[in-house]
Amino acid sequence: MGWLAAGDGYEVALVEGRVAARATSGRAAGRRLKSLPKQVREHPEVERLRRLAEWLDRHEAACVARVDAWMVSSLPVPTELVARVWPDEAWRSVLRDLVVVGDDEVGFLRDVTDSGELRVVNLDGETVRLSPETVTLPHPVLLPDLEELREFAAELGVTQRVEQIHRATWGRPVDFVEPGKQEEKAAEVKEFAGGRFASRFGLAARATSLGYRVSGGYATCVVRDAGRSAEASVWIGEPYWDGETETGDLTWRDREGRRLPSREIGPVAWSEGMRMAAALYAGRDVEKGTNA
Structure with missing residues:
Protein backbone atom coordinates (compact mmCIF):
# COMPACT_ATOMS: atom_id res chain seq x y z
CA MET A 1 0.00 0.00 0.00
CA HIS A 59 -10.40 -11.16 7.82
CA GLU A 60 -7.19 -13.03 8.59
CA ALA A 61 -8.68 -14.60 11.72
CA ALA A 62 -11.74 -15.66 9.70
CA CYS A 63 -9.52 -17.32 7.07
CA VAL A 64 -7.64 -19.26 9.74
CA ALA A 65 -10.90 -20.38 11.38
CA ARG A 66 -12.43 -21.48 8.08
CA VAL A 67 -9.42 -23.48 6.94
CA ASP A 68 -9.07 -25.05 10.39
CA ALA A 69 -12.71 -26.17 10.13
CA TRP A 70 -12.05 -27.69 6.68
CA MET A 71 -9.04 -29.55 8.06
CA VAL A 72 -10.60 -30.81 11.30
CA SER A 73 -13.59 -32.21 9.39
CA SER A 74 -11.53 -33.26 6.34
CA LEU A 75 -14.17 -31.63 4.15
CA PRO A 76 -13.79 -31.77 0.35
CA VAL A 77 -12.88 -28.28 -0.85
CA PRO A 78 -13.49 -27.30 -4.49
CA THR A 79 -10.17 -26.78 -6.27
CA GLU A 80 -11.74 -23.82 -8.03
CA LEU A 81 -12.41 -22.19 -4.66
CA VAL A 82 -8.78 -22.63 -3.58
CA ALA A 83 -7.62 -21.05 -6.86
CA ARG A 84 -10.09 -18.17 -6.50
CA VAL A 85 -8.98 -17.15 -2.99
CA TRP A 86 -5.25 -17.78 -3.54
CA PRO A 87 -4.44 -14.21 -4.74
CA ASP A 88 -5.66 -12.91 -1.35
CA GLU A 89 -2.58 -12.79 0.91
CA ALA A 90 -4.62 -13.68 4.01
CA TRP A 91 -5.98 -16.84 2.39
CA ARG A 92 -2.68 -17.71 0.72
CA SER A 93 -0.68 -17.48 3.96
CA VAL A 94 -3.10 -19.91 5.63
CA LEU A 95 -3.40 -22.42 2.76
CA ARG A 96 0.24 -22.49 1.71
CA ASP A 97 2.17 -25.55 2.96
CA LEU A 98 -0.88 -27.45 4.17
CA VAL A 99 -1.00 -31.11 3.23
CA VAL A 100 -3.62 -31.70 0.54
CA VAL A 101 -4.91 -34.89 -1.04
CA GLY A 102 -6.25 -35.08 -4.59
CA ASP A 103 -5.92 -37.34 -7.62
CA ASP A 104 -4.34 -39.97 -5.32
CA GLU A 105 -1.47 -37.53 -4.62
CA VAL A 106 -0.48 -36.39 -1.13
CA GLY A 107 1.78 -33.40 -0.63
CA PHE A 108 2.33 -29.84 0.49
CA LEU A 109 0.39 -27.12 -1.33
CA ARG A 110 2.99 -24.62 -2.55
CA ASP A 111 1.29 -22.56 -5.24
CA VAL A 112 -1.62 -22.19 -7.65
CA THR A 113 -1.03 -21.65 -11.36
CA ASP A 114 -2.74 -18.97 -13.44
CA SER A 115 -4.88 -21.71 -14.98
CA GLY A 116 -6.12 -22.81 -11.53
CA GLU A 117 -4.01 -25.93 -11.04
CA LEU A 118 -2.56 -26.67 -7.60
CA ARG A 119 1.21 -27.07 -7.38
CA VAL A 120 1.96 -29.70 -4.77
CA VAL A 121 5.30 -31.12 -3.55
CA ASN A 122 4.87 -34.84 -2.85
CA LEU A 123 6.93 -37.10 -0.58
CA ASP A 124 9.26 -37.93 -3.49
CA GLY A 125 10.23 -34.27 -3.64
CA GLU A 126 8.53 -33.82 -6.99
CA THR A 127 6.32 -30.87 -7.81
CA VAL A 128 3.09 -32.08 -9.40
CA ARG A 129 0.10 -30.19 -10.74
CA LEU A 130 -3.35 -31.20 -9.55
CA SER A 131 -6.71 -30.20 -10.97
CA PRO A 132 -9.30 -32.52 -9.39
CA GLU A 133 -12.80 -31.25 -8.76
CA THR A 134 -12.11 -31.21 -5.01
CA VAL A 135 -9.20 -31.72 -2.62
CA THR A 136 -9.13 -32.47 1.08
CA LEU A 137 -6.94 -31.02 3.82
CA PRO A 138 -6.85 -34.17 5.99
CA HIS A 139 -6.81 -34.22 9.74
CA PRO A 140 -3.39 -35.65 10.76
CA VAL A 141 -4.93 -38.70 12.44
CA LEU A 142 -6.06 -39.76 8.95
CA LEU A 143 -2.62 -39.40 7.35
CA PRO A 144 -0.86 -42.78 7.16
CA ASP A 145 2.44 -41.10 6.22
CA LEU A 146 2.32 -38.54 9.03
CA GLU A 147 5.84 -39.17 10.36
CA GLU A 148 7.32 -38.98 6.86
CA LEU A 149 5.43 -35.76 6.22
CA ARG A 150 6.80 -34.28 9.45
CA GLU A 151 10.37 -35.20 8.51
CA PHE A 152 9.96 -33.85 4.99
CA ALA A 153 8.41 -30.65 6.33
CA ALA A 154 11.51 -30.10 8.46
CA GLU A 155 13.70 -30.52 5.38
CA LEU A 156 11.59 -28.03 3.40
CA GLY A 157 11.42 -25.56 6.28
CA VAL A 158 7.62 -25.73 6.18
CA THR A 159 5.61 -23.75 8.70
CA GLN A 160 1.83 -24.02 8.86
CA ARG A 161 -0.53 -21.26 9.97
CA VAL A 162 -3.16 -23.90 10.74
CA GLU A 163 -1.84 -26.66 12.99
CA GLN A 164 -2.05 -29.82 10.90
CA ILE A 165 0.94 -32.17 10.70
CA HIS A 166 2.26 -31.17 14.13
CA ARG A 167 -1.18 -31.26 15.74
CA ALA A 168 -1.33 -33.49 18.82
CA THR A 169 -3.28 -36.66 18.03
CA TRP A 170 -4.69 -39.56 20.04
CA GLY A 171 -5.56 -42.95 18.62
CA ARG A 172 -8.94 -44.39 19.48
CA PRO A 173 -8.68 -47.61 21.53
CA VAL A 174 -10.02 -50.82 20.07
CA ASP A 175 -12.96 -52.24 22.01
CA PHE A 176 -13.80 -55.93 22.07
CA VAL A 177 -17.42 -56.75 22.85
CA GLU A 178 -18.25 -60.42 22.54
CA PRO A 179 -21.68 -61.37 21.17
CA GLY A 180 -24.17 -61.99 23.93
CA LYS A 181 -22.18 -60.02 26.49
CA GLN A 182 -23.29 -56.80 28.16
CA GLU A 183 -23.84 -54.01 25.68
CA GLU A 184 -20.86 -51.72 25.35
CA LYS A 185 -20.97 -48.77 27.73
CA ALA A 186 -20.66 -45.15 26.67
CA ALA A 187 -17.09 -43.93 26.35
CA GLU A 188 -15.85 -42.06 29.41
CA VAL A 189 -12.25 -40.87 29.62
CA LYS A 190 -10.96 -39.96 33.08
CA GLU A 191 -7.34 -39.33 32.11
CA PHE A 192 -7.73 -35.54 32.21
CA ALA A 193 -10.27 -35.30 35.05
CA GLY A 194 -9.38 -33.71 38.36
CA GLY A 195 -7.47 -30.72 37.03
CA ARG A 196 -7.99 -28.10 39.73
CA PHE A 197 -8.64 -24.45 38.93
CA ALA A 198 -8.99 -21.53 41.31
CA SER A 199 -12.29 -20.52 39.72
CA ARG A 200 -14.83 -21.85 37.28
CA PHE A 201 -14.64 -18.50 35.49
CA GLY A 202 -10.92 -19.00 34.86
CA LEU A 203 -11.45 -22.50 33.45
CA ALA A 204 -14.28 -21.28 31.21
CA ALA A 205 -12.10 -18.40 30.00
CA ARG A 206 -9.33 -20.87 29.17
CA ALA A 207 -11.73 -23.01 27.16
CA THR A 208 -12.97 -19.99 25.21
CA SER A 209 -9.45 -18.72 24.54
CA LEU A 210 -8.56 -22.12 23.08
CA GLY A 211 -11.48 -21.86 20.67
CA TYR A 212 -13.91 -24.18 22.45
CA ARG A 213 -17.55 -23.46 23.19
CA VAL A 214 -18.80 -23.24 26.75
CA SER A 215 -22.39 -24.43 27.14
CA GLY A 216 -23.94 -24.89 30.55
CA GLY A 217 -21.42 -26.70 32.70
CA TYR A 218 -19.38 -28.06 29.81
CA ALA A 219 -16.61 -27.11 27.41
CA THR A 220 -17.49 -28.65 24.05
CA CYS A 221 -16.28 -29.11 20.51
CA VAL A 222 -18.30 -30.48 17.60
CA VAL A 223 -16.51 -32.52 14.95
CA ARG A 224 -17.89 -33.84 11.69
CA ASP A 225 -16.22 -37.20 11.22
CA ALA A 226 -16.92 -39.53 8.28
CA GLY A 227 -20.19 -37.74 7.55
CA ARG A 228 -21.43 -37.84 11.17
CA SER A 229 -21.34 -35.16 13.83
CA ALA A 230 -20.14 -35.88 17.35
CA GLU A 231 -19.84 -33.48 20.26
CA ALA A 232 -17.04 -34.01 22.75
CA SER A 233 -17.60 -32.43 26.16
CA VAL A 234 -15.70 -31.94 29.42
CA TRP A 235 -17.41 -30.92 32.65
CA ILE A 236 -15.99 -27.63 33.96
CA GLY A 237 -18.41 -26.77 36.79
CA GLU A 238 -21.80 -25.20 37.41
CA PRO A 239 -22.35 -22.10 35.18
CA TYR A 240 -22.90 -19.59 37.99
CA TRP A 241 -20.38 -21.01 40.41
CA ASP A 242 -17.18 -18.95 40.63
CA GLY A 243 -15.40 -20.89 43.35
CA GLU A 244 -12.76 -23.58 42.93
CA THR A 245 -13.57 -26.20 40.31
CA GLU A 246 -12.09 -29.26 38.60
CA THR A 247 -12.21 -30.71 35.11
CA GLY A 248 -14.49 -33.70 34.78
CA ASP A 249 -14.68 -36.73 32.52
CA LEU A 250 -14.56 -36.52 28.74
CA THR A 251 -17.58 -37.93 26.89
CA TRP A 252 -19.08 -37.83 23.40
CA ARG A 253 -22.68 -37.45 22.21
CA ASP A 254 -24.42 -37.67 18.86
CA ARG A 255 -26.74 -35.02 17.41
CA GLU A 256 -29.67 -36.44 19.39
CA GLY A 257 -27.76 -36.14 22.67
CA ARG A 258 -27.13 -39.89 23.07
CA ARG A 259 -23.83 -40.71 24.73
CA LEU A 260 -21.61 -42.71 22.40
CA PRO A 261 -19.57 -45.85 23.01
CA SER A 262 -16.02 -45.64 21.65
CA ARG A 263 -16.78 -47.92 18.67
CA GLU A 264 -19.21 -45.25 17.40
CA ILE A 265 -16.75 -42.39 17.77
CA GLY A 266 -14.74 -41.64 14.64
CA PRO A 267 -10.94 -41.29 14.83
CA VAL A 268 -11.03 -37.52 14.33
CA ALA A 269 -13.78 -36.94 16.90
CA TRP A 270 -11.87 -39.09 19.40
CA SER A 271 -8.57 -37.29 18.78
CA GLU A 272 -10.08 -33.80 18.92
CA GLY A 273 -11.99 -34.60 22.13
CA MET A 274 -8.79 -35.85 23.77
CA ARG A 275 -6.93 -32.79 22.49
CA MET A 276 -9.52 -30.48 24.09
CA ALA A 277 -9.45 -32.34 27.41
CA ALA A 278 -5.63 -32.33 27.48
CA ALA A 279 -5.48 -28.61 26.66
CA LEU A 280 -7.89 -27.73 29.46
CA TYR A 281 -6.09 -29.98 31.95
CA ALA A 282 -2.71 -28.43 31.07
CA GLY A 283 -3.82 -25.10 32.57
CA ARG A 284 -4.58 -26.57 36.02
CA ASP A 285 -3.11 -25.22 39.22
CA VAL A 286 0.00 -27.24 40.10
CA GLU A 287 1.20 -27.44 43.68
CA LYS A 288 4.78 -26.41 44.34
CA GLY A 289 7.15 -27.61 46.98
CA THR A 290 8.90 -30.79 48.07
CA ASN A 291 5.61 -32.52 48.90
CA ALA A 292 3.85 -31.56 45.66
Missing part, protein backbone atom coordinates in the same frame (compact mmCIF):
# COMPACT_ATOMS: atom_id res chain seq x y z
CA GLY A 2 1.31 3.43 -0.96
CA TRP A 3 1.84 6.46 1.25
CA LEU A 4 -1.07 8.90 1.64
CA ALA A 5 -0.87 12.62 2.33
CA ALA A 6 -1.96 13.47 5.88
CA GLY A 7 -1.78 17.22 6.38
CA ASP A 8 1.20 19.47 5.75
CA GLY A 9 4.55 17.76 5.80
CA TYR A 10 3.49 14.17 6.50
CA GLU A 11 2.37 10.97 4.80
CA VAL A 12 0.89 7.86 6.36
CA ALA A 13 0.62 4.21 5.34
CA LEU A 14 -0.25 0.81 6.75
CA VAL A 15 3.04 -0.99 7.49
CA GLU A 16 2.98 -4.51 8.96
CA GLY A 17 -0.56 -3.98 10.22
CA ARG A 18 0.10 -0.65 11.93
CA VAL A 19 -0.31 2.96 10.86
CA ALA A 20 3.10 4.53 10.21
CA ALA A 21 4.08 8.08 9.27
CA ARG A 22 6.97 9.77 7.48
CA ALA A 23 7.95 13.36 6.92
CA THR A 24 7.86 14.87 3.43
CA SER A 25 10.10 17.84 4.14
CA GLY A 26 13.10 18.84 6.23
CA ARG A 27 16.02 16.67 7.25
CA ALA A 28 13.77 13.70 8.03
CA ALA A 29 12.10 13.77 4.60
CA GLY A 30 11.30 10.24 3.39
CA ARG A 31 12.27 8.67 6.69
CA ARG A 32 9.76 6.55 8.60
CA LEU A 33 9.06 7.99 12.07
CA LYS A 34 9.06 5.90 15.24
CA SER A 35 5.61 7.15 16.27
CA LEU A 36 2.75 9.18 14.85
CA PRO A 37 3.24 12.94 15.29
CA LYS A 38 0.48 14.77 17.18
CA GLN A 39 -0.38 16.69 14.02
CA VAL A 40 -1.61 13.57 12.22
CA ARG A 41 -3.01 11.33 14.96
CA GLU A 42 -6.59 12.53 14.41
CA HIS A 43 -6.30 12.98 10.64
CA PRO A 44 -9.12 11.26 8.63
CA GLU A 45 -6.58 9.22 6.63
CA VAL A 46 -5.11 7.83 9.84
CA GLU A 47 -8.55 6.85 11.10
CA ARG A 48 -9.37 5.16 7.79
CA LEU A 49 -6.12 3.19 7.94
CA ARG A 50 -6.86 2.11 11.51
CA ARG A 51 -10.27 0.80 10.48
CA LEU A 52 -8.66 -1.00 7.52
CA ALA A 53 -6.10 -2.62 9.83
CA GLU A 54 -8.87 -3.84 12.13
CA TRP A 55 -10.78 -5.28 9.17
CA LEU A 56 -7.67 -7.04 7.87
CA ASP A 57 -7.09 -8.61 11.30
CA ARG A 58 -10.69 -9.88 11.39
Whole structure:
Protein backbone atom coordinates (compact mmCIF):
# COMPACT_ATOMS: atom_id res chain seq x y z
CA MET A 1 0.00 0.00 0.00
CA GLY A 2 1.31 3.43 -0.96
CA TRP A 3 1.84 6.46 1.25
CA LEU A 4 -1.07 8.90 1.64
CA ALA A 5 -0.87 12.62 2.33
CA ALA A 6 -1.96 13.47 5.88
CA GLY A 7 -1.78 17.22 6.38
CA ASP A 8 1.20 19.47 5.75
CA GLY A 9 4.55 17.76 5.80
CA TYR A 10 3.49 14.17 6.50
CA GLU A 11 2.37 10.97 4.80
CA VAL A 12 0.89 7.86 6.36
CA ALA A 13 0.62 4.21 5.34
CA LEU A 14 -0.25 0.81 6.75
CA VAL A 15 3.04 -0.99 7.49
CA GLU A 16 2.98 -4.51 8.96
CA GLY A 17 -0.56 -3.98 10.22
CA ARG A 18 0.10 -0.65 11.93
CA VAL A 19 -0.31 2.96 10.86
CA ALA A 20 3.10 4.53 10.21
CA ALA A 21 4.08 8.08 9.27
CA ARG A 22 6.97 9.77 7.48
CA ALA A 23 7.95 13.36 6.92
CA THR A 24 7.86 14.87 3.43
CA SER A 25 10.10 17.84 4.14
CA GLY A 26 13.10 18.84 6.23
CA ARG A 27 16.02 16.67 7.25
CA ALA A 28 13.77 13.70 8.03
CA ALA A 29 12.10 13.77 4.60
CA GLY A 30 11.30 10.24 3.39
CA ARG A 31 12.27 8.67 6.69
CA ARG A 32 9.76 6.55 8.60
CA LEU A 33 9.06 7.99 12.07
CA LYS A 34 9.06 5.90 15.24
CA SER A 35 5.61 7.15 16.27
CA LEU A 36 2.75 9.18 14.85
CA PRO A 37 3.24 12.94 15.29
CA LYS A 38 0.48 14.77 17.18
CA GLN A 39 -0.38 16.69 14.02
CA VAL A 40 -1.61 13.57 12.22
CA ARG A 41 -3.01 11.33 14.96
CA GLU A 42 -6.59 12.53 14.41
CA HIS A 43 -6.30 12.98 10.64
CA PRO A 44 -9.12 11.26 8.63
CA GLU A 45 -6.58 9.22 6.63
CA VAL A 46 -5.11 7.83 9.84
CA GLU A 47 -8.55 6.85 11.10
CA ARG A 48 -9.37 5.16 7.79
CA LEU A 49 -6.12 3.19 7.94
CA ARG A 50 -6.86 2.11 11.51
CA ARG A 51 -10.27 0.80 10.48
CA LEU A 52 -8.66 -1.00 7.52
CA ALA A 53 -6.10 -2.62 9.83
CA GLU A 54 -8.87 -3.84 12.13
CA TRP A 55 -10.78 -5.28 9.17
CA LEU A 56 -7.67 -7.04 7.87
CA ASP A 57 -7.09 -8.61 11.30
CA ARG A 58 -10.69 -9.88 11.39
CA HIS A 59 -10.40 -11.16 7.82
CA GLU A 60 -7.19 -13.03 8.59
CA ALA A 61 -8.68 -14.60 11.72
CA ALA A 62 -11.74 -15.66 9.70
CA CYS A 63 -9.52 -17.32 7.07
CA VAL A 64 -7.64 -19.26 9.74
CA ALA A 65 -10.90 -20.38 11.38
CA ARG A 66 -12.43 -21.48 8.08
CA VAL A 67 -9.42 -23.48 6.94
CA ASP A 68 -9.07 -25.05 10.39
CA ALA A 69 -12.71 -26.17 10.13
CA TRP A 70 -12.05 -27.69 6.68
CA MET A 71 -9.04 -29.55 8.06
CA VAL A 72 -10.60 -30.81 11.30
CA SER A 73 -13.59 -32.21 9.39
CA SER A 74 -11.53 -33.26 6.34
CA LEU A 75 -14.17 -31.63 4.15
CA PRO A 76 -13.79 -31.77 0.35
CA VAL A 77 -12.88 -28.28 -0.85
CA PRO A 78 -13.49 -27.30 -4.49
CA THR A 79 -10.17 -26.78 -6.27
CA GLU A 80 -11.74 -23.82 -8.03
CA LEU A 81 -12.41 -22.19 -4.66
CA VAL A 82 -8.78 -22.63 -3.58
CA ALA A 83 -7.62 -21.05 -6.86
CA ARG A 84 -10.09 -18.17 -6.50
CA VAL A 85 -8.98 -17.15 -2.99
CA TRP A 86 -5.25 -17.78 -3.54
CA PRO A 87 -4.44 -14.21 -4.74
CA ASP A 88 -5.66 -12.91 -1.35
CA GLU A 89 -2.58 -12.79 0.91
CA ALA A 90 -4.62 -13.68 4.01
CA TRP A 91 -5.98 -16.84 2.39
CA ARG A 92 -2.68 -17.71 0.72
CA SER A 93 -0.68 -17.48 3.96
CA VAL A 94 -3.10 -19.91 5.63
CA LEU A 95 -3.40 -22.42 2.76
CA ARG A 96 0.24 -22.49 1.71
CA ASP A 97 2.17 -25.55 2.96
CA LEU A 98 -0.88 -27.45 4.17
CA VAL A 99 -1.00 -31.11 3.23
CA VAL A 100 -3.62 -31.70 0.54
CA VAL A 101 -4.91 -34.89 -1.04
CA GLY A 102 -6.25 -35.08 -4.59
CA ASP A 103 -5.92 -37.34 -7.62
CA ASP A 104 -4.34 -39.97 -5.32
CA GLU A 105 -1.47 -37.53 -4.62
CA VAL A 106 -0.48 -36.39 -1.13
CA GLY A 107 1.78 -33.40 -0.63
CA PHE A 108 2.33 -29.84 0.49
CA LEU A 109 0.39 -27.12 -1.33
CA ARG A 110 2.99 -24.62 -2.55
CA ASP A 111 1.29 -22.56 -5.24
CA VAL A 112 -1.62 -22.19 -7.65
CA THR A 113 -1.03 -21.65 -11.36
CA ASP A 114 -2.74 -18.97 -13.44
CA SER A 115 -4.88 -21.71 -14.98
CA GLY A 116 -6.12 -22.81 -11.53
CA GLU A 117 -4.01 -25.93 -11.04
CA LEU A 118 -2.56 -26.67 -7.60
CA ARG A 119 1.21 -27.07 -7.38
CA VAL A 120 1.96 -29.70 -4.77
CA VAL A 121 5.30 -31.12 -3.55
CA ASN A 122 4.87 -34.84 -2.85
CA LEU A 123 6.93 -37.10 -0.58
CA ASP A 124 9.26 -37.93 -3.49
CA GLY A 125 10.23 -34.27 -3.64
CA GLU A 126 8.53 -33.82 -6.99
CA THR A 127 6.32 -30.87 -7.81
CA VAL A 128 3.09 -32.08 -9.40
CA ARG A 129 0.10 -30.19 -10.74
CA LEU A 130 -3.35 -31.20 -9.55
CA SER A 131 -6.71 -30.20 -10.97
CA PRO A 132 -9.30 -32.52 -9.39
CA GLU A 133 -12.80 -31.25 -8.76
CA THR A 134 -12.11 -31.21 -5.01
CA VAL A 135 -9.20 -31.72 -2.62
CA THR A 136 -9.13 -32.47 1.08
CA LEU A 137 -6.94 -31.02 3.82
CA PRO A 138 -6.85 -34.17 5.99
CA HIS A 139 -6.81 -34.22 9.74
CA PRO A 140 -3.39 -35.65 10.76
CA VAL A 141 -4.93 -38.70 12.44
CA LEU A 142 -6.06 -39.76 8.95
CA LEU A 143 -2.62 -39.40 7.35
CA PRO A 144 -0.86 -42.78 7.16
CA ASP A 145 2.44 -41.10 6.22
CA LEU A 146 2.32 -38.54 9.03
CA GLU A 147 5.84 -39.17 10.36
CA GLU A 148 7.32 -38.98 6.86
CA LEU A 149 5.43 -35.76 6.22
CA ARG A 150 6.80 -34.28 9.45
CA GLU A 151 10.37 -35.20 8.51
CA PHE A 152 9.96 -33.85 4.99
CA ALA A 153 8.41 -30.65 6.33
CA ALA A 154 11.51 -30.10 8.46
CA GLU A 155 13.70 -30.52 5.38
CA LEU A 156 11.59 -28.03 3.40
CA GLY A 157 11.42 -25.56 6.28
CA VAL A 158 7.62 -25.73 6.18
CA THR A 159 5.61 -23.75 8.70
CA GLN A 160 1.83 -24.02 8.86
CA ARG A 161 -0.53 -21.26 9.97
CA VAL A 162 -3.16 -23.90 10.74
CA GLU A 163 -1.84 -26.66 12.99
CA GLN A 164 -2.05 -29.82 10.90
CA ILE A 165 0.94 -32.17 10.70
CA HIS A 166 2.26 -31.17 14.13
CA ARG A 167 -1.18 -31.26 15.74
CA ALA A 168 -1.33 -33.49 18.82
CA THR A 169 -3.28 -36.66 18.03
CA TRP A 170 -4.69 -39.56 20.04
CA GLY A 171 -5.56 -42.95 18.62
CA ARG A 172 -8.94 -44.39 19.48
CA PRO A 173 -8.68 -47.61 21.53
CA VAL A 174 -10.02 -50.82 20.07
CA ASP A 175 -12.96 -52.24 22.01
CA PHE A 176 -13.80 -55.93 22.07
CA VAL A 177 -17.42 -56.75 22.85
CA GLU A 178 -18.25 -60.42 22.54
CA PRO A 179 -21.68 -61.37 21.17
CA GLY A 180 -24.17 -61.99 23.93
CA LYS A 181 -22.18 -60.02 26.49
CA GLN A 182 -23.29 -56.80 28.16
CA GLU A 183 -23.84 -54.01 25.68
CA GLU A 184 -20.86 -51.72 25.35
CA LYS A 185 -20.97 -48.77 27.73
CA ALA A 186 -20.66 -45.15 26.67
CA ALA A 187 -17.09 -43.93 26.35
CA GLU A 188 -15.85 -42.06 29.41
CA VAL A 189 -12.25 -40.87 29.62
CA LYS A 190 -10.96 -39.96 33.08
CA GLU A 191 -7.34 -39.33 32.11
CA PHE A 192 -7.73 -35.54 32.21
CA ALA A 193 -10.27 -35.30 35.05
CA GLY A 194 -9.38 -33.71 38.36
CA GLY A 195 -7.47 -30.72 37.03
CA ARG A 196 -7.99 -28.10 39.73
CA PHE A 197 -8.64 -24.45 38.93
CA ALA A 198 -8.99 -21.53 41.31
CA SER A 199 -12.29 -20.52 39.72
CA ARG A 200 -14.83 -21.85 37.28
CA PHE A 201 -14.64 -18.50 35.49
CA GLY A 202 -10.92 -19.00 34.86
CA LEU A 203 -11.45 -22.50 33.45
CA ALA A 204 -14.28 -21.28 31.21
CA ALA A 205 -12.10 -18.40 30.00
CA ARG A 206 -9.33 -20.87 29.17
CA ALA A 207 -11.73 -23.01 27.16
CA THR A 208 -12.97 -19.99 25.21
CA SER A 209 -9.45 -18.72 24.54
CA LEU A 210 -8.56 -22.12 23.08
CA GLY A 211 -11.48 -21.86 20.67
CA TYR A 212 -13.91 -24.18 22.45
CA ARG A 213 -17.55 -23.46 23.19
CA VAL A 214 -18.80 -23.24 26.75
CA SER A 215 -22.39 -24.43 27.14
CA GLY A 216 -23.94 -24.89 30.55
CA GLY A 217 -21.42 -26.70 32.70
CA TYR A 218 -19.38 -28.06 29.81
CA ALA A 219 -16.61 -27.11 27.41
CA THR A 220 -17.49 -28.65 24.05
CA CYS A 221 -16.28 -29.11 20.51
CA VAL A 222 -18.30 -30.48 17.60
CA VAL A 223 -16.51 -32.52 14.95
CA ARG A 224 -17.89 -33.84 11.69
CA ASP A 225 -16.22 -37.20 11.22
CA ALA A 226 -16.92 -39.53 8.28
CA GLY A 227 -20.19 -37.74 7.55
CA ARG A 228 -21.43 -37.84 11.17
CA SER A 229 -21.34 -35.16 13.83
CA ALA A 230 -20.14 -35.88 17.35
CA GLU A 231 -19.84 -33.48 20.26
CA ALA A 232 -17.04 -34.01 22.75
CA SER A 233 -17.60 -32.43 26.16
CA VAL A 234 -15.70 -31.94 29.42
CA TRP A 235 -17.41 -30.92 32.65
CA ILE A 236 -15.99 -27.63 33.96
CA GLY A 237 -18.41 -26.77 36.79
CA GLU A 238 -21.80 -25.20 37.41
CA PRO A 239 -22.35 -22.10 35.18
CA TYR A 240 -22.90 -19.59 37.99
CA TRP A 241 -20.38 -21.01 40.41
CA ASP A 242 -17.18 -18.95 40.63
CA GLY A 243 -15.40 -20.89 43.35
CA GLU A 244 -12.76 -23.58 42.93
CA THR A 245 -13.57 -26.20 40.31
CA GLU A 246 -12.09 -29.26 38.60
CA THR A 247 -12.21 -30.71 35.11
CA GLY A 248 -14.49 -33.70 34.78
CA ASP A 249 -14.68 -36.73 32.52
CA LEU A 250 -14.56 -36.52 28.74
CA THR A 251 -17.58 -37.93 26.89
CA TRP A 252 -19.08 -37.83 23.40
CA ARG A 253 -22.68 -37.45 22.21
CA ASP A 254 -24.42 -37.67 18.86
CA ARG A 255 -26.74 -35.02 17.41
CA GLU A 256 -29.67 -36.44 19.39
CA GLY A 257 -27.76 -36.14 22.67
CA ARG A 258 -27.13 -39.89 23.07
CA ARG A 259 -23.83 -40.71 24.73
CA LEU A 260 -21.61 -42.71 22.40
CA PRO A 261 -19.57 -45.85 23.01
CA SER A 262 -16.02 -45.64 21.65
CA ARG A 263 -16.78 -47.92 18.67
CA GLU A 264 -19.21 -45.25 17.40
CA ILE A 265 -16.75 -42.39 17.77
CA GLY A 266 -14.74 -41.64 14.64
CA PRO A 267 -10.94 -41.29 14.83
CA VAL A 268 -11.03 -37.52 14.33
CA ALA A 269 -13.78 -36.94 16.90
CA TRP A 270 -11.87 -39.09 19.40
CA SER A 271 -8.57 -37.29 18.78
CA GLU A 272 -10.08 -33.80 18.92
CA GLY A 273 -11.99 -34.60 22.13
CA MET A 274 -8.79 -35.85 23.77
CA ARG A 275 -6.93 -32.79 22.49
CA MET A 276 -9.52 -30.48 24.09
CA ALA A 277 -9.45 -32.34 27.41
CA ALA A 278 -5.63 -32.33 27.48
CA ALA A 279 -5.48 -28.61 26.66
CA LEU A 280 -7.89 -27.73 29.46
CA TYR A 281 -6.09 -29.98 31.95
CA ALA A 282 -2.71 -28.43 31.07
CA GLY A 283 -3.82 -25.10 32.57
CA ARG A 284 -4.58 -26.57 36.02
CA ASP A 285 -3.11 -25.22 39.22
CA VAL A 286 0.00 -27.24 40.10
CA GLU A 287 1.20 -27.44 43.68
CA LYS A 288 4.78 -26.41 44.34
CA GLY A 289 7.15 -27.61 46.98
CA THR A 290 8.90 -30.79 48.07
CA ASN A 291 5.61 -32.52 48.90
CA ALA A 292 3.85 -31.56 45.66
